[in-house]
Amino acid sequence: MIEFFTARSPIEQAVLATLFTWGMTAVGASFVFTTKKVNQKFMDGMLGFAGGVMVAASFWSLLAPAIAMAENGPYPSWFPAAVGFLAGGLFLWIADKIIPHLHPGMSLKHAEGFRPTRKRRSTLLVLAITLHNIPEGLAIGVAFGAVAAGLPSATIASAVALAIGIGLQNLPEGTAVSLPLRREGLSRRKSFFYGQFSGMVEPISAIIGVLAVVALQPILPFALSFAAGAMLFVVVEEVIPGSQENGNTDLATMCYLIGFTVMMILDVAFG
Template sequence: MMPLLEGLGPLWQALLAGCFTWGLTALGAGTVFLTRGVDRRALDLMLGFAAGVMIAASYWSLLAPAIELSAGLGVPVWLPPAAGFLAGGLVMWGIEALLPYLHLDAVDGAPGAGNPGLRRGSLMLILAVTIHNIPEGLAVGVGFGALAAAHPSATLAGAVGLAVGIGLQNFPEGMAVSMPLRREGVSRLRSFWYGQLSGVVEPVAAVVGAAAVIVAAPVLPYALAFAAGAMIFVVAEEVIPEAQGSPRLATLGVLAGFAVMMVLDVALG
């Protein structure tokens, strides 16, 4: 991805990165054409790897630049990253509180199971995953928008790693929408359509996030930390708990993902 992005402006980089994360959502939804299920151990390993990448990216790509950029704002250095980080987590908490059907287990037990067509639970899942993807798209955009500040801690490698981590997490999200729909009797094509549709907001949100930090540079530390808080919430609330079918594999995946992201950011940044 990096050779494709080099030489482009931050807005174009954010757009292409958002399309990449959307594409992995569509790829996950596309598994409905191959099977009605997925190997649980492979999914746990993939989720663990995505969690490790996202944890590492939250620090090296988001929090570290936020801390360094806060030094010239005339406020305590810890204030912007702490405030932004907590705000990001609270916003994600609010989204899940308003849309409790985000988790697949909740949909399986939703009222109306067995009704023809799209159940209310499935519609809520599609809506929840779509809204949930907005902060993730913003995080990708903020990562690339930070490059416009030309700060040493904001690197293309770090922004790409952030997009890769979110994209890996989007793959099972696409499956989480399309597979239940297929089990309800919805056609493969429609199941895929609704699955990929949940990620279509990410390219738009990525451009908005990049534009916001470019236009309003003083908010950059807050925005970077906000994205980190949202990412860590997603990892702690969803990715790791959903990978507990095979905890040992998930843990190994976390370690591998964290190491890969650390090497990518440190060596290439």
Template sequence: MEEIIDYLSGINPILAAFYAAMFTWAVTALGASLVFFIKTMNRNFLDASLGFTGGVMVAASIWSLLIPAIDMSEGEGFMQVVPAIVGFLLGAGFLFALDKSLPHFHVNFKQVEGVKSPWQKTTLLILAITLHNIPEGLAVGVLFGAVAVGIPDASIGGAVALALGIGLQNFPEGIAVAMPLRRMGISRRKSFFYGQLSAIVEPASAVLGAVAVGIFAPMLPYALSFAAGAMIFVVVEEVIPEAQQNKNSDLATLGFIIGFIVMMTLDVVLG
């Protein structure tokens, strides 16, 4: 791990953000590849994995994004937290607008959300998972961008920790796309293709986040909390409700706790 951190420290931070996001995409593809080897996914495992995903995203939002955003903000007392509040609200509002305007399908809910669309459920399912991945890629890119502009509270280790945590929770996301597509009658090859495709937005959004921070360095606290607000919205709106749809709430809750602990530990140890 130290070798990876040293390598990323020595290259362009935007390129480092791209490499880190490519890792998160690759883990998604790895999860989707299970469609070639198994016929059905155990529901208990999937719900626990969704809980784990939620735990990682919440911990990442707090430890990797919100706390650094507050620490690097100027002012004292309430004024110090204003950028985090504003950015958080903008991030949540951005995902709320996408959620209401972009049609997408949730397997567990068995319903289509967003505006009415003639698109097939397969397309809508891919869009649902893609919505999850936008803030994740932004979060990775913003942290690497913070390193690029020399923010004292930002470190390559912290950015790597975030990418590693997001990568871990992307594994069940790949499963969550590929396996339902297979059950809908899509071939294994196409199910895998669409499963990994849902995370291809992460490298693009990571690069966008890193570039934006490099251009608008004073906006960094807002950018970090923006990514946090977007991630928390996804967790509360979709990840946790989907994990709780079946009779496995205890497993989903345990998965959430484990995911939170794993991400918190990664951030403290590597950051």
């Protein structure tokens, strides 16, 4: 697999990786064809797992390389990581306030963003997951861009491991969109289409991440940290609370630990 990626340009690598993560979103959305309702314990466990994957990826694949790269730069080694991390969280916070969206499981009165009640509930659900997929695609693009930029701590294997981890956690996201859409009265086919459509933003944001890093290499540690901050905003604001709100707290917490461990092993073993 690594040789398959090595022979391609950074943009091709990022696009191929995010096509995989998009495909995993589609796999999750395809559950709408086989069931009317997914077991809530399963969903909460998968959300916990997804949170663990994203937290581990934020550190090992993004923050740690950013700090390592900054050690020989003009700033204190902590500066790019701190600034980029906070900027990533701020970016998602602003986007949350502007883009109309509705988190799965919430009523329409809890919709967020600019004038959200003018949108259909189904549209708001898709926008919520689409918004939260942006930092995931960006993280993958920046990771492959870091390899192209020659960052010593960045490898094709670690970037591929990041894509695998994000792909695993995309599966419950696709399900979390398609099934509510089906309950809103959409056909199974339309529910699947809109569920997988939410993952389309990942290849786009990955290309942006690669181009930004390759064109402006000095911003690489900031870009890596930016992606980490944006991902952790999603985890704390949506993923972990969503896994805990139905009473399956112990299950969700244990799955979080498993997800963290899996992503840590992927990154350390392949990085």
